[in-house]
Amino acid sequence: MAYLELNNIYKTYGQGENETEVLSNINLSIEEGEFVAIVGFTGSGKTTLVNLINGLLEPTKGEVLFKGEPVQGTSHERGVIFQNYSLLPWLTVGQNIFMAVKEAFPKKSKTELNTIVADYVDMVSLTPAINKRPKELSGGMRQRVAVARALAMKPEMIIMDEPLGALDALTRGNLQDEILNIWGKDKRTALLITNDVDEGIYMADRIIPLRPGPNATLGPEFKIDIERPRDKTEMNDNANFKETRNAIIEYLMDIGEERKSEAKAEFVLPDLSPKDFVNQFK
């Protein structure tokens, strides 16, 4: 029995004429302690997939099993880093994280909780900004707060929806290492959604492409057989790395081409709503 299992998942949005099937026949299983990355084009249904796993959405058909039990609602065992940060704007950085930690460890004293908050704020190097509100932070700083909030709850499984999208290469690298660190400790399980193939290869054990929606399905998986701890500069010379990277990019280019030619033939615009786009600029 796998740690997380998705069996024949279908997800449709809307009703009647507006009904669109975003995800079709998704099958995925993740073992305990594994790090899985999913890469996909924008609008293909990655966030939808994430929300099915964390319990914010229910599948139209099929079942999501977590440790053998069907997922019903959210749980502290599955921590989420949202794509659009989702920080509460009326709370400071520290308060945002404190609120989460307090829910996760209701028995701990206030001083213990504050220590946890301070540790994680320090981990994402935001100690000077701990009393600032999200409005006063840059996009990258907000994303780091969101990362700290999810990790501070010490979830068994970390679900990350493009968590490092708004960061510069340097900070990105640091946080990738921090996430790997925390994942490696106590053998946690991780699911990473990303649009950066290199990031996927650096961090994950397996990469699975999500084919563009509607009716998005998962493509063939690519195993990354590179020893941990991995080193960015060394990896560039690794034959295995080059091969896998080329294979994934080729696969993605192919579906990209497919999509283009389909679009040319029919002239139908993809059903994309700019919801996330707007939220990113809030």
Place this chain on the structure above:
Amino acid sequence: MKHSITLGKVSKFMGLGFLTTFKDLFTGKLEKEDFKNFLRKVVVPLASIFLFIGLWHAGSKSLYNIEADFRINKALEEQGQVAADAVAACIALGEDSSCQPNTLPSPAQVWGSYKSLLRDHNIISADKAAFIEKTAVLNEKRVADGKDPIVYTGRPSFVDQIFRSLQTVFAGFLLALLIAVPLGIFIGLSPTLKSSFNWFIQIFKPVSPVVWYLLVFMIVKTLLIGSSEDSSFTISFISVGLCSMWATLVNTAMGVSSVDKDYINVAKVLKLGTFQKIFKVVLPSSLPLIFTGLKITLSVAWMVLIAIELLAQSPGLGLFVWEEFQNGANDSNAKIIVAMFVIGIIGFLLDRLMLTIQNWVSFDKTDAI
């Protein structure tokens, strides 16, 4: 972080930015580029005030002449030249109120009435203070004996009326807040309640203050049956509250039901309890809308207060206006205009007060308009 609170900050916070410009003018800090700003923020508003007073003066003068001419002509037609001359002389003398044209008073008359109202207030205050001093010893004894103390029952001054009105409006506002905010939260949280309350809100929202007064009067009168207490204050503040609470009710319900989905998702992922979810997520996020509602409620409350006080015969500015109108003395019209300005200015200040509180509590610190 500590902020040093300066006049500039406070006045800008309250939306009274022009005060800063004034200060700069007096401290000689005005730069050349600021001159245009100064022109726009100080000179133009001042000029418009003078223009307004000028037009008012000219208008009242011509209205006065129309009425005076009419009276003289009427006397001429009905009683002949002698009577007409007498009326003209009487009007020119300006002492006997019976022959004076009764029309829009001029700015000077209004200013005069304003000063006389203040004088009147000073006299009454002195009188009251003397009365309290005189009865202090006696009252102490009466209280010790278990009897009610003697209270001053003289005529209230204009300033007293203002405070009575403020009391009524704040009591009404508080009532509106206590009813509308919790009710709005319940309605906003549950779509079922929302649809079942919708007809109720739609029907009662547009009801006029006069009808609210009558409704409250019917109910309170029966509830207080047999009691000798004066219920006019109770009736008027309840009417004010019921009449003005709708904006807060609608805005609260709307704010609560339209909380950003992202925040709700956070609450779900953190598994906040219902109580925590309402107080930590739903309420803070709908606070701006709730305050917009409260701001409207307070200004509506102040607006309908005058009519309701008048109907309820509850002491305050409304009753003052009504009594002056009935009184028909020489300077009654001018006093009514004084009351009008006082009502307007207090309304404006209340609005600013709400804006200040709103800026204070709101996480989204946008500049005051």
